[in-house]
Amino acid sequence: MTKKANPSPINTTQDAKLLLDLFDNFLIDCDGVIWLAETLIPKVTQFLQLLQQQKKQIAFVTNNSSKSRRSYIAKFENLGIHGIHKDRVYTTGYSAVLELQKMGIRQGSKIWVLGDSGIEDELSDEGYIPLGGSNPLLDQSWNPKNPLLKVDPEVKAVVAGSTNEFNFMRIATTLQYLMYDNKRIPYIGTNGDRNYPGPEGLTLPAGGSIVEYMSYCSGRSYINVGKPSKTFADIIFYDTGFDRSRTTMIGDTLSSDIKFGNDANLGNGHGTLLVLSGVTTVPELKELIASTNHQRGDDSLVPQFYVDSLTKLYELLND
Ligand SMILES: [Mg+2]
Numbered sequence: 001m002t003k004k005a006n007p008s009p010i011n012t013t014q015d016a017k018l019l020l021d022l023f024d025n026f027l028i029d030c031d032g033v034i035w036l037a038e039t040l041i042p043k044v045t046q047f048l049q050l051l052q053q054q055k056k057q058i059a060f061v062t063n064n065s066s067k068s069r070r071s072y073i074a075k076f077e078n079l080g081i082h083g084i085h086k087d088r089v090y091t092t093g094y095s096a097v098l099e100l101q102k103m104g105i106r107q108g109s110k111i112w113v114l115g116d117s118g119i120e121d122e123l124s125d126e127g128y129i130p131l132g133g134s135n136p137l138l139d140q141s142w143n144p145k146n147p148l149l150k151v152d153p154e155v156k157a158v159v160a161g162s163t164n165e166f167n168f169m170r171i172a173t174t175l176q177y178l179m180y181d182n183k184r185i186p187y188i189g190t191n192g193d194r195n196y197p198g199p200e201g202l203t204l205p206a207g208g209s210i211v212e213y214m215s216y217c218s219g220r221s222y223i224n225v226g227k228p229s230k231t232f233a234d235i236i237f238y239d240t241g242f243d244r245s246r247t248t249m250i251g252d253t254l255s256s257d258i259k260f261g262n263d264a265n266l267g268n269g270h271g272t273l274l275v276l277s278g279v280t281t282v283p284e285l286k287e288l289i290a291s292t293n294h295q296r297g298d299d300s301l302v303p304q305f306y307v308d309s310l311t312k313l314y315e316l317l318n319d
Contacts, residue, residue, distance in 0.1 A: 093119040174214055189224050252278025
Protein backbone atom coordinates (compact mmCIF):
# COMPACT_ATOMS: atom_id res chain seq x y z
CA MET A 1 0.00 0.00 0.00
CA THR A 2 1.56 3.30 -1.05
CA LYS A 3 -0.85 5.19 1.14
CA LYS A 4 1.31 7.87 2.67
CA ALA A 5 3.72 9.04 0.03
CA ASN A 6 2.72 12.56 0.98
CA PRO A 7 2.29 13.01 4.71
CA SER A 8 0.21 16.00 5.75
CA PRO A 9 1.90 18.88 7.56
CA ILE A 10 0.02 20.38 10.48
CA ASN A 11 0.39 24.08 9.73
CA THR A 12 -2.91 25.71 10.57
CA THR A 13 -5.40 25.75 13.41
CA GLN A 14 -7.86 23.94 11.18
CA ASP A 15 -5.31 21.16 10.50
CA ALA A 16 -4.67 20.81 14.23
CA LYS A 17 -8.35 20.66 15.16
CA LEU A 18 -9.11 18.11 12.46
CA LEU A 19 -6.25 15.99 13.76
CA LEU A 20 -7.65 16.02 17.28
CA ASP A 21 -11.13 15.14 16.04
CA LEU A 22 -9.79 12.02 14.32
CA PHE A 23 -8.58 10.35 17.52
CA ASP A 24 -9.80 9.49 21.02
CA ASN A 25 -6.58 7.88 22.22
CA PHE A 26 -3.06 9.25 22.10
CA LEU A 27 0.03 7.07 22.53
CA ILE A 28 2.88 9.46 23.17
CA ASP A 29 6.60 8.76 23.06
CA CYS A 30 8.70 10.63 25.67
CA ASP A 31 12.31 11.30 24.59
CA GLY A 32 12.30 13.93 21.85
CA VAL A 33 8.54 14.49 22.20
CA ILE A 34 7.79 15.37 25.84
CA TRP A 35 11.33 16.20 26.87
CA LEU A 36 14.91 16.35 25.69
CA ALA A 37 16.93 14.69 28.47
CA GLU A 38 15.91 16.62 31.61
CA THR A 39 14.36 19.59 29.82
CA LEU A 40 10.63 19.70 29.21
CA ILE A 41 9.65 20.74 25.69
CA PRO A 42 7.73 24.05 26.01
CA LYS A 43 3.93 23.92 26.45
CA VAL A 44 3.79 20.12 26.65
CA THR A 45 2.04 20.39 30.01
CA GLN A 46 -0.64 22.62 28.50
CA PHE A 47 -1.02 20.28 25.53
CA LEU A 48 -1.59 17.29 27.82
CA GLN A 49 -4.11 19.30 29.88
CA LEU A 50 -5.94 20.21 26.69
CA LEU A 51 -6.18 16.53 25.70
CA GLN A 52 -7.52 15.69 29.16
CA GLN A 53 -10.09 18.50 28.99
CA GLN A 54 -11.31 17.02 25.72
CA LYS A 55 -11.65 13.59 27.40
CA LYS A 56 -8.92 12.06 25.27
CA GLN A 57 -7.14 9.00 26.65
CA ILE A 58 -3.36 9.17 26.94
CA ALA A 59 -0.68 6.51 27.38
CA PHE A 60 3.05 7.08 27.33
CA VAL A 61 4.99 4.54 25.32
CA THR A 62 8.76 4.65 25.54
CA ASN A 63 11.51 2.38 24.31
CA ASN A 64 13.68 3.66 27.13
CA SER A 65 14.33 0.94 29.70
CA SER A 66 16.76 2.88 31.88
CA LYS A 67 13.95 4.00 34.19
CA SER A 68 11.12 2.03 35.74
CA ARG A 69 7.51 3.18 35.52
CA ARG A 70 7.84 4.50 39.07
CA SER A 71 10.86 6.59 38.08
CA TYR A 72 8.95 7.89 35.07
CA ILE A 73 6.14 9.12 37.30
CA ALA A 74 8.75 10.89 39.46
CA LYS A 75 10.24 12.50 36.34
CA PHE A 76 6.82 13.67 35.14
CA GLU A 77 6.16 15.17 38.57
CA ASN A 78 9.57 16.87 38.72
CA LEU A 79 8.94 18.46 35.34
CA GLY A 80 5.53 19.73 36.48
CA ILE A 81 3.32 17.13 34.78
CA HIS A 82 0.98 15.87 37.47
CA GLY A 83 -1.67 13.17 37.71
CA ILE A 84 -0.11 10.55 35.41
CA HIS A 85 -0.86 7.01 36.59
CA LYS A 86 1.73 4.24 36.51
CA ASP A 87 -0.64 1.99 34.57
CA ARG A 88 -0.60 4.43 31.66
CA VAL A 89 3.17 4.39 31.31
CA TYR A 90 4.63 1.63 29.16
CA THR A 91 8.39 1.23 29.40
CA THR A 92 10.21 -1.60 27.71
CA GLY A 93 11.53 -2.81 31.06
CA TYR A 94 7.90 -3.48 31.91
CA SER A 95 7.12 -5.06 28.54
CA ALA A 96 10.10 -7.39 29.09
CA VAL A 97 8.47 -8.51 32.35
CA LEU A 98 5.15 -9.13 30.58
CA GLU A 99 6.99 -11.15 27.93
CA LEU A 100 8.59 -13.33 30.64
CA GLN A 101 5.13 -13.97 32.08
CA LYS A 102 3.81 -14.85 28.62
CA MET A 103 6.69 -17.34 28.24
CA GLY A 104 5.58 -19.02 31.45
CA ILE A 105 8.70 -17.97 33.38
CA ARG A 106 7.41 -17.79 36.92
CA GLN A 107 7.86 -15.11 39.57
CA GLY A 108 10.81 -15.94 41.81
CA SER A 109 12.94 -16.90 38.77
CA LYS A 110 16.39 -15.41 38.28
CA ILE A 111 16.86 -13.19 35.23
CA TRP A 112 20.24 -11.96 33.96
CA VAL A 113 20.16 -8.22 33.17
CA LEU A 114 22.39 -6.13 30.94
CA GLY A 115 21.01 -2.64 31.41
CA ASP A 116 20.29 0.15 33.82
CA SER A 117 18.26 -0.03 37.00
CA GLY A 118 14.90 0.46 35.25
CA ILE A 119 14.92 -3.17 34.15
CA GLU A 120 16.02 -4.44 37.56
CA ASP A 121 13.31 -2.38 39.30
CA GLU A 122 10.54 -3.63 37.01
CA LEU A 123 11.68 -7.24 37.49
CA SER A 124 11.82 -6.88 41.28
CA ASP A 125 8.43 -5.13 41.37
CA GLU A 126 6.88 -8.13 39.61
CA GLY A 127 8.58 -10.73 41.81
CA TYR A 128 11.57 -11.75 39.69
CA ILE A 129 15.18 -11.84 40.90
CA PRO A 130 17.46 -9.71 38.71
CA LEU A 131 21.15 -10.69 38.50
CA GLY A 132 23.96 -8.72 36.85
CA GLY A 133 22.67 -5.24 36.01
CA SER A 134 24.07 -2.72 38.48
CA ASN A 135 26.11 -5.24 40.54
CA PRO A 136 29.34 -3.32 41.40
CA LEU A 137 31.42 -6.42 40.59
CA LEU A 138 30.58 -5.66 36.96
CA ASP A 139 32.16 -2.21 37.22
CA GLN A 140 35.60 -3.78 37.68
CA SER A 141 38.11 -3.96 34.89
CA TRP A 142 38.50 -7.23 33.04
CA ASN A 143 39.41 -10.15 35.25
CA PRO A 144 38.74 -13.73 34.11
CA LYS A 145 38.43 -14.74 37.79
CA ASN A 146 35.42 -12.46 38.40
CA PRO A 147 32.84 -14.81 40.04
CA LEU A 148 30.02 -13.40 37.91
CA LEU A 149 31.58 -15.01 34.83
CA LYS A 150 30.45 -18.38 36.18
CA VAL A 151 26.95 -19.07 34.88
CA ASP A 152 24.19 -19.52 37.46
CA PRO A 153 22.21 -22.46 36.01
CA GLU A 154 19.00 -21.16 37.62
CA VAL A 155 18.87 -18.12 35.32
CA LYS A 156 15.79 -18.44 33.11
CA ALA A 157 16.23 -15.53 30.66
CA VAL A 158 18.49 -12.66 29.61
CA VAL A 159 17.08 -9.14 29.28
CA ALA A 160 19.25 -6.47 27.63
CA GLY A 161 18.65 -2.76 27.13
CA SER A 162 20.34 0.59 27.25
CA THR A 163 23.05 1.25 29.80
CA ASN A 164 25.58 3.98 30.41
CA GLU A 165 27.82 1.37 32.05
CA PHE A 166 28.60 -0.81 29.03
CA ASN A 167 32.03 -2.34 29.63
CA PHE A 168 33.95 -5.50 28.83
CA MET A 169 32.96 -7.22 32.08
CA ARG A 170 29.25 -6.75 31.33
CA ILE A 171 29.70 -7.88 27.75
CA ALA A 172 31.67 -10.98 28.78
CA THR A 173 29.32 -12.04 31.61
CA THR A 174 26.21 -11.56 29.47
CA LEU A 175 27.80 -13.52 26.66
CA GLN A 176 28.29 -16.53 28.97
CA TYR A 177 24.51 -16.67 29.52
CA LEU A 178 23.71 -16.20 25.84
CA MET A 179 26.03 -19.06 24.88
CA TYR A 180 25.17 -21.35 27.82
CA ASP A 181 23.74 -24.81 27.14
CA ASN A 182 23.68 -24.44 23.38
CA LYS A 183 22.11 -20.95 23.49
CA ARG A 184 19.06 -22.28 25.29
CA ILE A 185 18.27 -19.31 27.58
CA PRO A 186 15.75 -16.91 25.95
CA TYR A 187 17.16 -13.53 24.91
CA ILE A 188 14.89 -10.49 25.23
CA GLY A 189 15.93 -7.04 23.94
CA THR A 190 14.12 -3.94 25.12
CA ASN A 191 14.38 -2.24 21.72
CA GLY A 192 16.32 -1.97 18.49
CA ASP A 193 16.84 1.81 18.52
CA ARG A 194 20.20 3.04 17.24
CA ASN A 195 20.35 6.43 18.97
CA TYR A 196 18.38 9.18 20.65
CA PRO A 197 18.66 12.95 21.10
CA GLY A 198 20.66 13.78 24.22
CA PRO A 199 21.42 17.05 26.00
CA GLU A 200 23.60 19.78 24.42
CA GLY A 201 22.53 18.70 20.94
CA LEU A 202 24.33 15.36 21.30
CA THR A 203 23.22 12.16 19.61
CA LEU A 204 23.61 9.26 22.03
CA PRO A 205 23.63 5.46 21.55
CA ALA A 206 20.27 3.88 22.40
CA GLY A 207 19.31 0.45 23.72
CA GLY A 208 19.36 -1.22 20.32
CA SER A 209 23.09 -0.54 20.09
CA ILE A 210 23.65 -2.64 23.21
CA VAL A 211 21.13 -5.33 22.28
CA GLU A 212 22.52 -5.68 18.75
CA TYR A 213 26.09 -5.75 20.08
CA MET A 214 25.25 -8.81 22.18
CA SER A 215 23.33 -10.28 19.28
CA TYR A 216 26.43 -9.96 17.11
CA CYS A 217 28.91 -11.49 19.54
CA SER A 218 26.58 -14.37 20.45
CA GLY A 219 25.30 -14.95 16.92
CA ARG A 220 21.75 -14.88 18.29
CA SER A 221 18.66 -12.89 17.43
CA TYR A 222 16.51 -11.42 20.20
CA ILE A 223 12.86 -11.00 21.03
CA ASN A 224 12.16 -7.30 20.59
CA VAL A 225 9.66 -6.11 23.21
CA GLY A 226 9.89 -2.43 22.23
CA LYS A 227 8.48 -0.31 19.43
CA PRO A 228 7.90 -1.17 16.60
CA SER A 229 7.26 -4.77 17.63
CA LYS A 230 3.81 -6.33 17.47
CA THR A 231 4.54 -7.81 20.90
CA PHE A 232 4.57 -4.34 22.45
CA ALA A 233 1.47 -3.20 20.55
CA ASP A 234 -0.49 -6.25 21.64
CA ILE A 235 0.47 -5.68 25.29
CA ILE A 236 -0.64 -2.04 25.19
CA PHE A 237 -3.97 -2.60 23.44
CA TYR A 238 -4.81 -5.60 25.58
CA ASP A 239 -4.05 -3.59 28.70
CA THR A 240 -5.70 -0.26 27.80
CA GLY A 241 -8.64 -1.56 25.79
CA PHE A 242 -8.14 1.35 23.35
CA ASP A 243 -9.85 1.11 19.97
CA ARG A 244 -6.96 0.98 17.47
CA SER A 245 -8.99 2.74 14.81
CA ARG A 246 -9.33 5.78 17.10
CA THR A 247 -5.71 5.80 18.28
CA THR A 248 -2.66 7.70 17.07
CA MET A 249 1.02 7.33 17.91
CA ILE A 250 2.98 10.56 18.38
CA GLY A 251 6.73 10.13 18.15
CA ASP A 252 10.01 11.51 16.85
CA THR A 253 11.58 8.33 15.43
CA LEU A 254 10.54 6.90 12.09
CA SER A 255 11.89 3.38 12.62
CA SER A 256 10.30 2.90 16.04
CA ASP A 257 7.33 5.25 16.62
CA ILE A 258 6.01 5.69 13.09
CA LYS A 259 6.64 2.10 12.04
CA PHE A 260 4.95 0.95 15.26
CA GLY A 261 1.82 3.01 14.49
CA ASN A 262 1.67 1.84 10.88
CA ASP A 263 2.39 -1.83 11.61
CA ALA A 264 -0.29 -1.82 14.33
CA ASN A 265 -2.72 -0.23 11.84
CA LEU A 266 -3.55 2.63 14.18
CA GLY A 267 -6.25 4.99 12.93
CA ASN A 268 -6.94 2.51 10.12
CA GLY A 269 -3.47 3.17 8.75
CA HIS A 270 -3.59 6.94 9.39
CA GLY A 271 -2.71 7.02 13.09
CA THR A 272 0.84 8.38 13.06
CA LEU A 273 2.10 11.88 13.89
CA LEU A 274 5.79 12.67 13.57
CA VAL A 275 7.19 15.53 15.65
CA LEU A 276 10.40 17.14 14.46
CA SER A 277 11.61 18.02 17.97
CA GLY A 278 13.73 14.87 18.36
CA VAL A 279 15.90 12.65 16.18
CA THR A 280 14.25 13.08 12.77
CA THR A 281 15.26 16.09 10.69
CA VAL A 282 13.29 17.77 7.88
CA PRO A 283 15.83 16.64 5.22
CA GLU A 284 15.47 13.04 6.44
CA LEU A 285 11.71 13.24 6.16
CA LYS A 286 11.95 14.75 2.66
CA GLU A 287 14.38 12.03 1.58
CA LEU A 288 12.03 9.35 2.88
CA ILE A 289 9.06 10.86 1.03
CA ALA A 290 11.07 11.13 -2.20
CA SER A 291 12.35 7.56 -2.00
CA THR A 292 8.89 6.20 -1.16
CA ASN A 293 7.42 8.01 -4.15
CA HIS A 294 10.00 6.27 -6.31
CA GLN A 295 9.10 2.94 -4.73
CA ARG A 296 12.50 2.60 -3.13
CA GLY A 297 11.52 3.48 0.41
CA ASP A 298 9.73 1.58 3.14
CA ASP A 299 6.28 3.12 3.42
CA SER A 300 5.79 1.71 6.92
CA LEU A 301 8.20 4.46 8.01
CA VAL A 302 6.12 7.28 6.52
CA PRO A 303 3.93 9.23 8.94
CA GLN A 304 0.42 10.31 8.06
CA PHE A 305 0.95 13.71 9.72
CA TYR A 306 3.90 15.77 10.88
CA VAL A 307 4.39 18.90 12.95
CA ASP A 308 7.38 20.84 14.30
CA SER A 309 6.71 19.91 17.93
CA LEU A 310 3.95 19.56 20.50
CA THR A 311 4.68 23.23 21.27
CA LYS A 312 3.56 24.14 17.76
CA LEU A 313 0.56 21.83 17.90
CA TYR A 314 -0.59 23.39 21.16
CA GLU A 315 -0.13 26.93 19.82
CA LEU A 316 -2.18 26.13 16.72
CA LEU A 317 -4.95 24.61 18.81
CA ASN A 318 -5.01 27.67 21.03
CA ASP A 319 -5.00 30.25 18.26
MG1 LIG B 1 11.69 9.37 21.02
